[in-house]
Amino acid sequence: xxxxxxxxxxxxxxxxxxxxxxxxxxxxxxxxxxxxxxxxxxxxxxxxxxxxxxxxxxxxxxxxxxxxxxxxxxxxxxxxxxxxxxxxxxxxxxxxxxxxxxxxxxxxxxxxxxxxxxxxxxxxxxxxxxxxxxxxxxxxxxxxxxxxxxxxxxxxxxxxxxxxxxxxxxxxxxxxxxxxxxxxxxxxxxxxxxxxxxxxxxxxxxxxxxxxxxxxxxxxxxxxxxxxxxxxxxxxxxxxxxxxxxxxxxxxxxxxxxxxxxxxxxxxxxxxxxxxx
Numbered sequence: 001x002x003x004x005x006x007x008x009x010x011x012x013x014x015x016x017x018x019x020x021x022x023x024x025x026x027x028x029x030x031x032x033x034x035x036x037x038x039x040x041x042x043x044x045x046x047x048x049x050x051x052x053x054x055x056x057x058x059x060x061x062x063x064x065x066x067x068x069x070x071x072x073x074x075x076x077x078x079x080x081x082x083x084x085x086x087x088x089x090x091x092x093x094x095x096x097x098x099x100x101x102x103x104x105x106x107x108x109x110x111x112x113x114x115x116x117x118x119x120x121x122x123x124x125x126x127x128x129x130x131x132x133x134x135x136x137x138x139x140x141x142x143x144x145x146x147x148x149x150x151x152x153x154x155x156x157x158x159x160x161x162x163x164x165x166x167x168x169x170x171x172x173x174x175x176x177x178x179x180x181x182x183x184x185x186x187x188x189x190x191x192x193x194x195x196x197x198x199x200x201x202x203x204x205x206x207x208x209x210x211x212x213x214x215x216x217x218x219x220x221x222x223x224x225x226x227x228x229x230x231x232x233x234x235x236x237x238x239x240x241x242x243x244x245x246x247x248x249x250x251x252x253x254x255x256x257x258x259x260x261x262x263x264x265x266x267x268x269x270x271x272x273x274x275x276x277x
Contacts, residue, residue, distance in 0.1 A: 008045035009071050015064070015091030018078070021071035022064040022092060023048070026056030030125070031101040032274065034063040035089060035109030036070075037131075040149040040159065040191055041182030043070030047106055051259050054267040058275060062101070064092045066112070068190045080194045082206050086115035090123060102274050104128040106259065107231055111206040118212045127220040128270050131231045131256050134208050135238045139200045142229040142256075147195035147202065151188055153179045162229045165255040213242045220246040221273045223266065225254030 010023040023044050032055055036047035044063035055061045065072040066085050078084065089112055093101055102125040105113030110132025117124045142162035149159055157175035161167055182188055195202045220243050224236040233250065240248040249269060251262045259266045 007049070008043050012072075013092060013095035015089075015095055016084075016087045018067050018075065018088055018091070019073040020064050020067070020088060020092055020095075022062055023052060024060070024062050025052050026058070026060045028056075028059040030058075030274070031060045031062060031093075031098045033089065033093070033098075033101045033103050034061065035103060035105040035112050036063070036066065037107030037109050038069070038194070039146050039163075040151070040156065041178055041184075041187060043181075045070070046181070047109075048259070050263045051104075051267055051270075055271060058271055059102075062092065062096065062098070064089065066109075068194055074186050074190045082111060082115050082208075083119075085112045086119060089113075089116050090120055093123060099123070100125050102126045102128070104130070104270060105132060106130045107256065108133060108206065110134055111208065114208050114213065114216075117216055117218055118208060121216065121218070124218055126274055127216075127218050128223065128273065129220065129236070129239060130223045130258050130266075131225065131228055132222070132235060132239060133203065133206050133231060134213075135210075135235055135242070136207050137203060137232055137235055139203050140230060140232060143203070143231065144199050146230060147199050148197065149182070149191070151179065151183050156182065163256045165225065165227045165253050165261060210242055213239075214244065216243055217245060219273075221269065222246055222248040223258050223269070224248070224250050225256060225258050225261065226250050226252045227254060228256045230256040 034048045036044050044065050048063045103113035110129040111134035114134045156179040160170040222236045240246045254261045
């Protein structure tokens with residue numbers, strides 16, 4: 001999949017003009033694309049390291065670093081907006097010769113997956129949305145803090161505390177490690193440029209019109225942690241109501257990181273959902 005010394009760095013392709021780092025595993029007949037969330041120092045590897053090898057048992061799995069995150073390029077003139085990320089995702093599929101993929105989107109990545117599906121419905125198989133944005137909501141204290149992160153170990157520990165249900169899951173070592181990841185050259189500069197205050201406008205900018213969502217006929221699995229402090233559980237109830245072919249799973253004693261905090265359950269549900277005829 002990747003080199004053992006730098007597992008977060010995989011191969012790269014030109015995707016809609018952006019050199020894009022991506023991880024790949026598996027060789028199944030069907031392709032799954034994993035689209036990560038937003039946050040300081042985030043990358044495809046950081047989001048999906050426990051999911052990618054599990055899904056690779058049944059599928060070809062691709063996990064790109066979206067522009068502005070991870071180890072993809074950060075062009076000076078890039079316009080950080082929903083269509084930019086959606087077009088990059090489609091560009092990755094084009095570059096890898098993938099006609100259709102199932103999309104799994106985490107948080108910010110859920111809105112990207114929905115945007116790809118509304119713009120290119122024939123390129124998308126099934127959808128999995130985890131703690132997703134894409135519908136209107138009032139920005140939470142947690143999301144405002146995540147998007148407003150200023151680099152320090154203390155701030156990183158506070159940010160990680162919003163993501164998890166168990167406060168003890170975030171120790172000083174994890175906070176220091178994630179802090180070091182967030183201050184690699186160019187990382188924080190790009191991240192801080194994406195979501196400057198006031199940040200409600202960026203929530204609104206990642207909202208997809210309800211009329212467009214109602215047109216989506218794709219089978220959709222919606223997953224949310226009941227104790228999510230970053231994206232409100234109400235978002236997933238709204239998506240389940242709006243999307244014509246959606247089912248909703250709510251994990252108890254779980255925050256924003258369902259794919260980590262309830263990893264075995266998440267992997268099993270996603271695999272079974274995609275395999276189901």
